[in-house]
Amino acid sequence: MIDPFGRNITYLRMSVTDRCDFRCVYCMAEDMHFLPKQDLLSLEELERAAIAFIRLGVRKLRLTGGEPLVRRGLMALVNRLGQRIGNGLDELTLTTNGSQLVRFADELAAAGVRRVNVSIDTLDETKFTKITRWGRLPQVLKGVEAAESAGLHVKINMVALKGVNESEIDAMLTWCGARGHDLCLIETMPLGEIDGDRTDQYLPLSEVRARLERNWTLAPTNYATGGPARYYEVAETGTRVGFITPLTHNFCEGCNRVRLTCTGTLFMCLGQEDAADLRTVLRSSQSDEALEKAIRAAIARKPKGHDFVIDRTHNRPALGRHMSVTGG
Numbered sequence: 536m537i538d539p540f541g542r543n544i545t546y547l548r549m550s551v552t553d554r555c556d557f558r559c560v561y562c563m564a565e566d567m568h569f570l571p572k573q574d575l576l577s578l579e580e581l582e583r584a585a586i587a588f589i590r591l592g593v594r595k596l597r598l599t600g601g602e603p604l605v606r607r608g609l610m611a612l613v614n615r616l617g618q619r620i621g622n623g624l625d626e627l628t629l630t631t632n633g634s635q636l637v638r639f640a641d642e643l644a645a646a647g648v649r650r651v652n653v654s655i656d657t658l659d660e661t662k663f664t665k666i667t668r669w670g671r672l673p674q675v676l677k678g679v680e681a682a683e684s685a686g687l688h689v690k691i692n693m694v695a696l697k698g699v700n701e702s703e704i705d706a707m708l709t710w711c712g713a714r715g716h717d718l719c720l721i722e723t724m725p726l727g728e729i730d731g732d733r734t735d736q737y738l739p740l741s742e743v744r745a746r747l748e749r750n751w752t753l754a755p756t757n758y759a760t761g762g763p764a765r766y767y768e769v770a771e772t773g774t775r776v777g778f779i780t781p782l783t784h785n786f787c788e789g790c791n792r793v794r795l796t797c798t799g800t801l802f803m804c805l806g807q808e809d810a811a812d813l814r815t816v817l818r819s820s821q822s823d824e825a826l827e828k829a830i831r832a833a834i835a836r837k838p839k840g841h842d843f844v845i846d847r848t849h850n851r852p853a854l855g856r857h858m859s860v861t862g863g
């Protein structure tokens with residue numbers, strides 16, 4: 536699938552649920568209303584969609600959410616998609632808050648998953664619960680250990696939050712380095728209504744990198760995971776640190792990704808409203824031809840780039856939809 540700007544679309548991020556057992560302050564309001572069940576794609580519909588994308592050239596598939604591991608029956612889908620690895624698919628991965636990894640790490644590895652991204656914004660237990668509201672750090676750390684024991688490569692995702700965890704980034708890099716994990720820092724993105732004010736939390740990663748460089752030797756690298764992060768080798772740890780900077784840096788020119796929400800809406804760009812409704816196609820016909828046609832038509836409209844701005848005047852997110860629906 537080649538889009539109008541010559542980019543080869545090989546990476547699908549698929550949200551398997553909008554539900555979550557955490558309520559991270561930058562992601563959801565505490566009384567978040569979730570979608571009615573009939574709006575969500577069934578596991579069979581998710582599989583049909585994923586297989587169609589693989590047939591059309593997607594080689595990397597990331598399951599996300601919400602919290603993917605709270606979707607009932609998810610392992611059946613993971614197992615079936617795992618069978619495509621080496622048969623069209625290069626990689627099947629998962630982004631998780633880690634709360635259910637103790638239970639599922641072995642099964643994920645057995646299904647062919649080799650890497651997981653685990654989101655941890657702080658190693659301070661009290662602060663962790665403040666940020667995630669419902670999360671418990673020890674449970675997540677046990678999940679990381681379970682993933683390590685299962686032989687999964689773990690990357691830690693950390694959203695950099697001004698005045699909240701900005702003083703802990705060195706400590707997180709030390710912790711990750713000691714365990715052999717890469718660390719990926721993320722800027723807050725203006726997606727979905729939350730309880731607080733996002734402009735207060737916004738911390739430019741250019742600043743974070745400059746601060747890290749006082750204590751660490753960072754060397755730019757061409758390492759790429761297919762995602763939008765720019766990576767640096769950390770000489771002191773032998774691991775990498777990545778920066779995802781959607782607001783301060785334009786990462787669109789190399790974009791090979793599209794996102795399918797848990798309701799079957801295909802977003803060709805995280806930062807644009809244009810989308811294609813694949814659920815109607817999935818439900819109105821068993822024909823894979825119709826599905827592939829709809830996907831191709833959507834890719835032909837993939838925009839050149841995003842348009843993120845925090846609406847600072849009205850203190851509103853640039854886009855109304857939540858990351859938990861679109862899939863982070």
Ligand code: SAM
Nearest residue numbers: 562600601602630631632654692723724858863
């Ligand atoms: N629940 C899983 C997790 O937390 O890893 C997967 C879904 S979550 C939406 C994926 C990633 O998006 C997480 O690393 C999370 O921290 C990040 N995220 C959520 N809302 C965000 C926002 N508004 N800005 C930047 N990152 C966000």
Ligand code: SF4
Nearest residue numbers: 555557559562601632
């Ligand atoms: Fe849940 Fe992930 Fe959103 Fe946190 S960031 S509320 S863990 S979906």
